[in-house]
């Protein structure tokens with residue numbers, strides 16, 4: 001009984017209630033006796049931190065084995081797999097820890113583990129008046145991977161073409177921009193990168209990059225993540241109306257476009273079509289699209305794909 005009185009007194013003191021008449025306080029049905037002390041709680045946190053740390057070190061061993069199975073000298077980055085990892089964790093996420101903070105941790109983990117496998121570097125188009133692109137890239141790729149800033153998408157493309165371990169980040173296409181970068185991805189040159197990701201994948205609420213959108217260019221084939229959008233470019237010597245393009249897309253068996261951009265330079269016309277599904281380089285619907293357009297010499301090329309960003313609770 002003495003112990004019960006003691007615990008109840010302590011509880012009342014904590015609650016700022018008078019402790020007189022304490023002997024009349026009935027024994028509680030629930031576990032006041034188990035209220036852990038601050039030191040005990042911190043010991044539990046230390047133990048959790050040790051487990052997390054041990055698991056990270058074990059994860060590093062597995063990533064090294066994965067790295068050894070990838071082609072030597074190539075880029076180890078796998079944006080489709082990274083998207084699957086983040087989506088899966090978001091689906092199981094619960095509790096008070098903010099979901100985007102959890103994503104931020106895993107972005108740091110996967111950035112560091114990509115860097116562990118290959119000398120990846122990021123070339124960012126960060127015009128002087130748009131410093132947020134740096135943050136957009138840092139939020140995604142973490143602090144281990146070295147970055148270089150460039151003034152124009154052309155400079156970024158040149159950096160990616162010069163080194164297979166350089167990954168480029170350029171502003172997402174907008175209609176009526178004077179010199180869009182995307183028609184340049186139609187070149188058949190083997191150093192030409194693909195679009196492999198759209199940023200942000202998950203918006204970081206207080207980032208300087210939160211209102212910006214970038215595309216990641218890498219010398220990799222885009223890989224399906226299970227929920228993707230493909231970017232297909234058409235080059236022709238004649239202007240293609242939107243309705244003609246839409247009809248040809250449907251006739252080729254592709255899903256309706258979710259976004260369209262076009263540009264003309266010196267009598268050459270380019271259209272960029274975003275399709276709400278993954279389309280690989282060898283997809284027969286590409287040839288079907290070229291045919292359905294009915295324009296002599298029209299070329300249709302997949303510029304890449306990106307994993308559709310998840311809805312973050």
Ligand SMILES: O=C(O)C(=O)C[C@]1(C(=O)O)C=C[C@@H](O)C=C1
Nearest residue numbers: 066076077078081082110113114
């Ligand atoms: O799964 C892989 O291919 C890995 O290299 C592992 C890992 C990861 O840390 O989970 C790291 C880098 C890749 O971009 C994707 C995922």
